[in-house]
Amino acid sequence: MSAEHAIVCRDVATRFGPHWVHRHLDLEVRAGEILSIVGGSGSGKTTLLRAMVGLVPHVEGEIRILGSSLAQLRGRAAVALRRRWGMLFQQGALFSALTVFENIAFPMREWGGLSERDIRELVSLKLQMVGLRPADAYKLPAELSGGMVKRAALARALALEAEILFLDEPTSGLDPITAADFDDLLRDVHRDVGLTVVMVSHDLDSIAATSDRIAVLSQGKVLTIGSLQEVAEVDDPYVREFFHGERGERVLKALRC
Numbered sequence: 601m602s603a604e605h606a607i608v609c610r611d612v613a614t615r616f617g618p619h620w621v622h623r624h625l626d627l628e629v630r631a632g633e634i635l636s637i638v639g640g641s642g643s644g645k646t647t648l649l650r651a652m653v654g655l656v657p658h659v660e661g662e663i664r665i666l667g668s669s670l671a672q673l674r675g676r677a678a679v680a681l682r683r684r685w686g687m688l689f690q691q692g693a694l695f696s697a698l699t700v701f702e703n704i705a706f707p708m709r710e711w712g713g714l715s716e717r718d719i720r721e722l723v724s725l726k727l728q729m730v731g732l733r734p735a736d737a738y739k740l741p742a743e744l745s746g747g748m749v750k751r752a753a754l755a756r757a758l759a760l761e762a763e764i765l766f767l768d769e770p771t772s773g774l775d776p777i778t779a780a781d782f783d784d785l786l787r788d789v790h791r792d793v794g795l796t797v798v799m800v801s802h803d804l805d806s807i808a809a810t811s812d813r814i815a816v817l818s819q820g821k822v823l824t825i826g827s828l829q830e831v832a833e834v835d836d837p838y839v840r841e842f843f844h845g846e847r848g849e850r851v852l853k854a855l856r857c
């Protein structure tokens with residue numbers, strides 16, 4: 601493990617009952633990069649993201665985050681490490697009965713140690729950071745547009761001064777313009793806060809607009825990792841379909857210009 605790497609997965613295996621999802625998976629996420637994970641449906645992208653945050657156990661190998669081995673952390677050390685990342689789940693996953701304010705304040709209250717005044721100030725700062733208006737704080741998730749839900753979920757994921765942000769399909773369900781706005785926001789937040797971002801996505805426009813590198817999952821392992829142009833050159837059926845369909849060729853052509 602080097603300081604250059606925010607996350608290191610070595611020889612990792614995960615499974616659900618008899619079904620192995622990953623076997624002998626190696627992956628290094630560089631500190632400060634935006635890494636996108638792509639792969640066919642069921643290739644284990646979401647499971648890998650969940651394994652990286654300890655929501656799915658890895659049954660073999662080691663996952664190190666910010667220098668600590670996930671499996672060996674206990675008690676306060678585990679709690680302290682968990683404060684150093686945030687996760688945006690698919691569909692935003694806001695608490696539907698809570699206002700935007702209470703959703704963003706939730707992790708702050710959960711971890712404790714902050715006064716109500718601190719929480720109010722922090723929530724207001726996070727709202728501003730993700731481009732939501734103060735008045736939006738009092739809305740319920742059902743009163744928000746799809747793009748606003750994602751922004752509120754991003755604000756919640758950033759609530760604890762996260763150093764790593766895990767995003768699962770952040771632009772799914774958004775129209776192309778709203779998705780492009782979210783990409784811009786992600787790039788701004790990444791630049792301003794200096795975050796490491798690990799993102800699962802099927803959205804090639806979004807991947808091209810935001811990612812430093814792309815890891816392709818196949819058969820339980822990382823098939824290849826590199827820049828979009830590098831990865832697109834790999835001879836593999838999924839890579840051909842994903843990167844060299846009509847949309848992929850348009851994105852690659854735009855990158856070449």
Ligand SMILES: Nc1ncnc2c1ncn2[C@@H]1O[C@H](COP(=O)(O)OP(=O)(O)OP(=O)(O)O)[C@@H](O)[C@H]1O
Nearest residue numbers: 616619621639640641642643644645646647648800
């Ligand atoms: N909680 C679970 N219990 C049992 N099997 C699961 C569970 N979660 C995922 N799986 C299985 O693990 C495999 C990988 O699933 P995962 O959701 O990680 O794939 P994915 O690459 O993210 O797929 P998609 O692109 O369709 O979202 C699939 O075969 C899936 O059915």
